[in-house]
Amino acid sequence: MSVTETNRAPAKAAIFTRLPSPHDPEAAARAAEAFAEREPAAATAATELIHALAGHSPYLAELLVRESACLALLLARGPDAAFATALAPLAHAAPESPTAAIAALLRTAKRQAALTIAAADVGGLWPLDRVTGALSELAETTLSCAVAHLLATAHARGELRRPRRDGRGSGLTVLGMGKLGARELNYSSDIDLVLLFDPAAAHDPDAAQGIFVRIARDLVRLMEERTEGGYVFRTDLRLRPDPAATPLAVSLPAAIAYYESMGQNWERAAMIKARPVAGDRPAGEAFLREIRPFVWRRHLDFAMVADIGAIKRQINAAKAARGAGPEIAVAGHDVKLGRGGIREVEFTVQALQLIWGGREPGLRDPTTLGALSALAAAGRMGRRAAADLADAYVFLRDVEHRLQMVADRQTQRLPEDAEGLANIASFMGFEGVEAFSATLTGHLRRVSRHYASLFEHMPSLTAPSNGAEGGSLVFTGVEEDPATLATLSGMGFSEPRSVMAMVRGWLHGRRRATRSERAQELLARLIPPLLAAFASQQGPDAALARFDTVLAQLPAGVQALSLLARNPKLLDRLAFLLAAAPALANHLASNPAVLEGLLYGAAPEAEVGPSGDAAACLPALVRDARHLEEALDATRHLAVQHRAEIDAAALEGSIDVDAAGAARSALADAAITALLPVLAADFATRFGKVKGGAMVVVALGKLGGREMLPGSDLDLILIYDHDPAAEASTRGPRSLPPSQYFARLAQQLVAGLTAQGAEGRLFEVDMRLRPSGSKGPVAVRLASFEAYHASDSWTWERMALTRARVVAGPPGLSRKVTAAIRAAMLRPVEPATVLADAGAMRARMLRDLPADGPWDVKAMAGGLVEVEFIAQALSLAHAREQPALLRTTTREALASLGAAGLLPEWARLVRAERLWRTVLSILRLTVGRWRQPLLPGPTAAALLRAVAPFCDTPPVDQEALLAQMRSVADTVRANFNTHVAPLPDKPPRPGETGS
Template sequence: MTAGALARRGFGDGTRAVRLMAESGLDPGRHRAVVDELGAAPDPDQALLGLARQLECCADPEELLEALCADPDLRARLVKILGASTALTDHLVRHPGDWRELRGVDAARAPGPAELRAGMLHTVGADPNANTAPVAAEKVDDPDGPAHALRVAYHRRVLRLAGRDLTGSADLESVGAELADLAAAVLEAALAVARAEEPDQAALCRLAVIGMGKCGGRELNYVSDVDVVFVAEPADGVEDDQAMRAAARLAAAMMRIPGETDREGTLWQVDAALRPEGKNGPLVRPLSGHVAYYRRWAKTWEFQALLKARPIAGDAELGAAYAEQIEPMVWRASGRDNFVDDVQSMRRRVVAHIPAAESEREIKLSRGGLRDIEFSVQLLQLVHGRSDPALRSGNTLAALEALSAKGYVGRDDASGLSEAYRFLRRVEHLLQLSRLRRTHLLPDPDSPDGAEQLRRLGRALGYTANPVTDFTAAWRRVAGDVRRLHEKLFYRPLLHAVARLPEGEARLTLEQAGDRLSALGFTDPAGALRHLEALTSGVSRRASIQRTLLPVMLGWFADAPDPDAGLLAFRQVSEALGSTPWYLRLLRDDVRVAERMAWLLGTSRYVTELLLRAPEAVGVLSDDADLAPRSPRALTAEADSALRRHDSAENAVAAVRALRRRELLRTALADLLEVSPVDEVGDALTTISAVTIEAALRAARAQVARQRGEELQTRLCVVAMGRFGGRELTYASDADVVFVHEPVPGADAVAATETADALVRELRRLLEMPAVDPPLHLDADLRPEGRSGAMVRTLDSYAAYYRRWSSPWESQALLRACPIAGDMEVGARFTEIIDPLRYPEGGVHDKALREIRRLKARMEAERLPRGADPTLHTKLGRGGLSDVEWVAQLLQLRHAHEIPELRTTGTLSVLQTAVSRGLLDAEDGATLEAAWRLAARVRGAIMLVRGKPADSVPKSLRDQAILAGALGYRDDDEEEGAVGRLIQDYRQATRRARTVMERVFYDD
C-alpha cells in the first residue's frame, strides 16, 4: 500500500506509516482489516505508532496480529485506545500481555461495585468476604508491594472500560458510575493496606469514608481528585481522642496510596478539603462532631457539596449512620437566609476567577460549561427537594431526569441540558484519556500541536469530514445552549420565593394577603381576597403551586392599570387551565410569562375575553417569536386543513373563525407588549381577515353548489376597500368590501347573478353566525350606489357604472381597492377597470378637487359625534387619522398617474413615497406619519382596554389612566402624571399634523 493510499485513509504522514508497517511486520495486504481500523482511529498515526511499539515488545507479535484480524471487537477496542490515549498505550507497552484484557466476555461487560471491590481487595491480599474490616496481607504477588499492584490492577480496569467507552458499548452514565465504583474499590483496598501498615491504630477505631463530588454522585471522570470526608467512632473501651488520632493516621495513610507515583504513574489525589472547616479542620471527626458543625457553622456551599455525599468505603454501618444524620439537614438548607443568593454568588465567583487566557477553552468552569449545568440542577434540587424526596439524587443526570419528570424543569429544557452535559463530559473524558491527566481545557489551536489535538478530539467524537471545524462549531453551540438554559433556570426569580417559605407552612396565607392588597393598590381588597382564597385553598398540587406563584404575582398585578380586573381574570384562566399540567409549570418556570400575564390581564378586557375563550393560548407569552405575525402561507395552510376536517360548511368556518380568534389574540398581545409596531398590527389583522374570508368563500361555494345540485356558473372575487384594502384594519373594524363576479362562458347572465347573490349571502351568514368566536362583518356600503345598489355586480356592470355615473368620492374610495379573496383573475380585471378612475390621466381636475375638499369639510362638520372633543377624536378629529389619510389620497389622485410608486393602498407607504419623490416636505411627512401612528395606536388601545370600540379618548379619569398604562405611560414625579402626558403628547402631535394637512390639502 503506497504512502498516498495511506494518506487517503487518514494518516497524516503516509511515508512514515509505510516504514512503520514494514518495520513492525504489519502487512497492508494480509492485515488489511487492521490497517482499515487504524485509518478510522481518532489519530491514525498515533495508533499505528502505538501498535508498532506493542508488536515490538510482544513475546509473539504474530499472535497479536492474528487475534486482531480474527476478532473485530478486539481490533476496534485496541486501535481506538491506541489512537486516543498515549497513557494507556504506555501501559500496554509496560505490560505487553494486557492486550488480552480487551478480548472475550469480560472485556465486553460492565463489572458491578461488588466485583470491583473484591478484585481490588484481592489484589492487595485482603479478604473481601471478611466479616470485619479487611486487612491486606503482608506479602502479595507483586514484588513492588501492594500499592504498585493496586495501580497496575486499576489501570487494567481502566483499559477495559476505555475499550468499551471508545467503541460506544458503554454510555456516559455507566462510564461515570464504573469509574466511581472503581475509585471506591481502590480506596477500600488502600484502607486495607493502611490497616496492615498500622494494625495497632486500626484496632482503636471504626472509620468510614464518605465520597463527595463526582465520586459520591457516581459520575466520576477518568482523572479527577476523589473528594472524601472521614467520619470515625472509637472502638469499644477506647477514649475519643485516642480513637480520633488513630483514625487520622489511617485516613492519611489511605490517602497517600492512590497519590503516590512509581513507574505506573499516579492514579489520582484524594482530597479531603470538603470536610468541616476545610483544610483548617481536623481530618477526621466523630459523627456527633459532624452533626454539630453542620447545625451551627456550615455555610451554604457546604450543604450544596453534601448533596452528593455517599458512603463508599470503610465501616458501612457508620457510613449509613452518617448519611441518616446529615441528609435531612441538606434538604432543609434552602430555608436559610439568602440561600439562593449565596449559591448564585458562588457560581459568579467561580467564573470570575477563571484566568482570562483560559476562559474560552475551559469546558468545566466557564460560562456554558459543566458547572453551569451542575449548579442549575443542584439549586433546583435543594429548593424543591425539601418537599419532594424524588429529587434527592447525587447524580446530575438522574436528578435532571427527576426534575423533568416531576415538572420542575420543562422537558425540552431538561433534554437540552442532558444532551449538553453528555457532550461536555464526553469531551472531558477524551481530553483526560489522552495522557491520563486531570484537565478541562480544550487544546489551544494556536499552539504547536493544538490543532492536531483538536483534530484527534473531533475524530474521536465522530466528526470525520472536518474534525476541527465541526467539533468547534458543536462545542460553541452547546455552550450557547447551556448558557441560555442556565440563565433561565439558575436565576429564576421564583426560586427566591420558594426558598423563603418556612418548611411545612403555606406559601401564602390569606391573613398576609389581606394586609398587602390595599397597600398594593387593589380598589376592592375584599373581592381580591376571595379570588386568592379560591386559588390557594385546599391541598391539591394546583393550590400549592398557586401559593408559590401569587406572592410574586400580586406585585405584578399591582403594576397593571387595573389590578382587580387582572386578579379576577387570572382566577378565571387558572380555573379553566388549572388541571392542565403545563400551565402552572409554565408560569413557575418562565417568570416572564407570569409577569406578562399579570400585566395583560390587568390592562386589557379585549385580551381577557379572547384568552378566556382559549386559555391555552397563554403559552405564546413565553417567546417573542410566538408573538410575531404568522405568514399568509402558514395561515392559509391551517385554514385549508380546517376545511378538509369538517363535512359541514358551518363547522368548517367555525374552525376557521377559531383560527382568526387565535390570531387576533396573538396580535393584541404583541401590540400591548410592544413587540409589533402599529403598521404590523394592521397588516396582521388584515392578513387573518383575508384568510378567513377566502376559506369561508370556499365553504360557501361548496354549500351553494350542493344546494343547487350543479357546478356554479360564475366566478366571484371579494375586493377589499377602506382600511381593509389599505392593510390597516383595527381590532374593531368591519371588513369593507365590494363583490364582483363574471359568468363562466356560455352561462345565463341572470342565473349567474342569482348564483353570485346566493354566494354572498352564504358567505356573510357563515362569517356572522352566532358563535363563541368574534364574527367578521362584511360591509359593502362602498359599492356603487351604496346601500341602494346591487350587492354584487358583473365586471361589465362595474365598467358601465364607473364610465357613466362615478363620483369623485368613489375614485377616492377606489384608491384602497385590492382583490383579497376568491377568483384573483376576476380581481385583476376589476383592477384594470378602476385604475383609470383612481389614477386619472393628468391628475385630478379642478372640479373634482373642489368637490373632494367640500366633502372633507362636510364630514368634519356632520360626522363628528355630538359632544366629542375634536382634539381627542382619533378618526375624525383635527390632525387624526382622516386628516392624514385624505392628504395621502389627494397626493395619489394628483400624481399616481405619473409616479407608479404611489399606486399603493397603504397610507404610510404613500407618505414615504411622496417625501422621496419631492411631493411632500420631509418634515411634513414625518409630522403626518407620527400623528397617524399615534392616533392608530391610541384607537387600537381603546378597543384593547375597554373591550368595545370607540374612536375618542375616554372621558372617565379611570379609563384614561388604564389607557395611558396600556400605552406605556407611567406615573412619576412629573406634575401632569401619565394621563396628562398622554393627552399632551396626543394633542401636540395632532395639532402639528392638522397644520400640515390644512397647508397641503388646501394648497392649489
C-alpha cells in the first residue's frame, strides 16, 4: 500500500494475531521499562509486543526505544498509518536541501519504517508479500528522494538541465534489480541497482559520463554511509552490464548494445525482476521494452537450464570451500544459498520462466510466489511442486527475516550454537529447537527434491560415452570400426556404413549445428539413445537420413540438443514422426523452427496438452510487441510451432481429428483477433480513422466450422461499416474515402496473415466467398452485404454462410454482422429450389473437378464434400421453419437434422464425415497428395490406427480399410440422392482408378 492509499484508509489500532514469548525475558523487561519512560500512555498496550521484539533482538530493542513515538502510533492506529507517517517527510522534502539534512531525513525514515515492518511481521499483522513490499517501498522512496537531491545538486553546478521533481527528462534512470525490482526485499537487504543515463541530458554530452558517475558515487555514499543515525541501505552496482569494464553509470545506448550482443543467461534471469525505481522512470520502461527480446526469447532454451544450474553449483562449491557443505542441516545452515534454500526456489522459478515466458507472457511475473502460481496455472509446473515451493519460500523468508532482525545483519545463516538456535526457534514461534528443526528440514528437503528434478538430473556434459545397449559404438578415428558396423547392423540399420559416416560427420562438425564444443558434448551423449530410437522404427535408415537433413538446416544445435538431453524420451517422439511422416520431415527440414513445435508439447516440464494454451498466449504476445513487425514475427513463430505440435499429436493419436481441428481453429482465431487491432492501429497512424468506422472478420469453411485440417487455408469475408456522414478518414492530405480506406486496411490484414517470414507463412487466405467473388471488393460494407444476400446471392453462397461466424472485430458491429448472416440464411426460398441447386452444383463438381486418385476422399463420390453438402443444403432448406438447425460445425448440423427428423441416418453420416477428415488429415501429414497404394510401414500404421474409431470394425490392413471406405461412400451417396438430389450412377469409388 502506498503512502497515499494509506492516508485515505481509516486507521485502526494494531491487533496482533501472533506474538512469540521472549527468549531473553531480562532484555525484554529492560526495553519495556525504557519505553515506558518515553511513552507512559502506551506502555501497557506495548508490553507484549516489546517482549516479543526485544526478547529476541538487541537491534529491535534499541530501535523501539529510540523511535518510541513511532511504536506508540502503530499501537494506536495500526502499521499502515505508522508506515505512511514514516515515509511522508520524504515525499515533501525539498531536493535543494543540504545533503546532511537529506541524509538525516533518509535515516530517520529507515529507522521508523524498519521498526513498523518488524512489528507488523512478528505480530502477524502483515503477510510476507506486504512485509517485503513495504521494505521495497521504503527503498524506492528513499532512492527517489536521494536521486532528486543529487540531480538538483548537479543542476546547481550547471551540469544538467533543471530536473522535474518526478525525475522525468533528468537523463538518469535507476533500475531496481533482484529483490528490490520484484518488491521482495528482505529485512536487512542490500539493494541491487543499475544506473543508466542519456548523454543528451547533460549540457555537454561529452562530459555526461563523468557527471553521472559522480552522481552514482554520491548515491552510494548517501545510502550506505553509517552515521549516528544509522544507514539507509547497502548498495550494490555490480549487476550493471559488464561491471569489470564499465563505469558505475552506463549510457543507455551502450547498455542496449551490450545486452543485444553479449548478454549472458544469468543477466537474462536478473532482468526478469528489473524495474525503474528512481529518476526518469518512463525512460527506464522504454529501455526494458527495448531489451525485452534479449530477456524473453521466442525459442525454447533448455540450454539455459544448464547455465543457471552451473551458477548454483558454483555457489555450492564456494560454500564448501568456506567449510559449509551442501548437505541439509540446521545449525549453521544457509537458508538462502544452502541446499533446499531460497535460491533454489528462485532458480527453479526463473529457469522455467526463461524457458516458457518468451511465448507465454503470463509467466513473466517478477515475484517468486506470483510466478509459481502462474507456472502451475499454465501447466509448466506440477501444482503439488508449486505448492511445496511456495510454502517453503514463505517459511524460509520468515526465517531469513528473523535472522536479520536480531542484529540488523545481512545474514541468512542459522546460528551454530545452541543458544542462538533456540533464540531463532523462539522468534519463529516454536516451543523448541526440535520442532523448528523438523519443520525447517521438511521444507528444505522438498525444495531440494524439486530443484534436483529440474537441474541435477540432466546428463553430464563432461564425460561423453561411446557405449550403447547392444554393443560398443566407436565413431572416432580414421578407419571404420568393425564392431560398430556390426552393432549398427544388429540394431536394424540396412546401411551401417552410411549411418556411421553420417554420425562421424556430426562429430567432426560438418553440420553447422554441431560445430560448437558444447553441441558436440551434447551430441556425444545423445548418439547411443538417438540411434536406438531410430532403430526401433520401420525404415530406420530413411528416418535417420531425414534427421540429418533437419540437423543440416538448424542455424545452431545447442538448444534443440539440450532439450533432447533433458529428456531422451523425446527422441522416441522425433524418431516416430520422422519415420511416419515424410511430408512433415520435409517441412521440418525447410523450416527448423517447427522442431520446437514437435518437442514443445512433450517437454518434461509441460503439463498442458498439445491443444493447450498457445492460442491464449497470442494476444499477450502481440500486445507486448514493440512494433508491428515484431507482433507479426511473434504470431508467426508461435503459430508455426503450435501447428507442428498439433500435427504431431494428431499423428501419434493423442488427440482425435475433432480436437485437432478445434485447436488449429482456435489458433487461427487468436491470431486474427490479436493482429486486427494492431494492424488497424498501425494503419490509422498513416491514414487516420473513419468516423464511426470499424471492420470485422468473418470465418467460413473449415475455420468457420472449427474443423481445420493440416494445410487448411482461411476462408474469410471482411465486412465494415461507418458513420453515414463520414466522407473521408481524418488525416489531411493522406485521408481516404471509406470504401478505399477499408479496402486497403483489409489488404493489410491479408498481407499480415500471408506474408512469408523467416519461419514460414502464417496462413494462406482465400477470400473468394465474399459477395461477387474474386471480382468484388476485398472488404464489403455491411449495407452492401445485406442487400446482396437479400436478392442476388446464389444458393451455394448462402450454403457457405451456414458455417460463417465472426471471429474478430468490435462487439457492436459483430452483433450486426451476425444478424445479417442469419437474415441471409433465413431468406424466403422454396426448399426444393435449394436442394435442386445443391444437387446441380455437386454434379458440376463431379464433372469438372473429379477426384484425383483413390485417396482423394474430399472430392470423390460419397466423400467429404457430399457429407458437407447434405448438412448445408438441408439446414438451409429448412432453416426458415426451424432456425435451430443452423450450426456452423458439420457434425453438429447433422445431429440437429437428425433430431428434427429430417435425416434418419445422421449418426452414420457423422461417422463418415469424421472418417473422411481423419484420412485427409493423416495423409496430408504423412505423404501429402497421394494416388498409389500405401506401402506397409509407419505411415500406413498411423492411418489404420487413426481411422479405427470411425470404422465398423478396425481395419487390419489397407485393403480392409478401402473396403470399408467404399461402403461408407455408398452410404453417403445414398443419403445425398435421397435427401438432396439424385446424382450420376457411376461415380469413381475408393480404391478404384479412372477418377
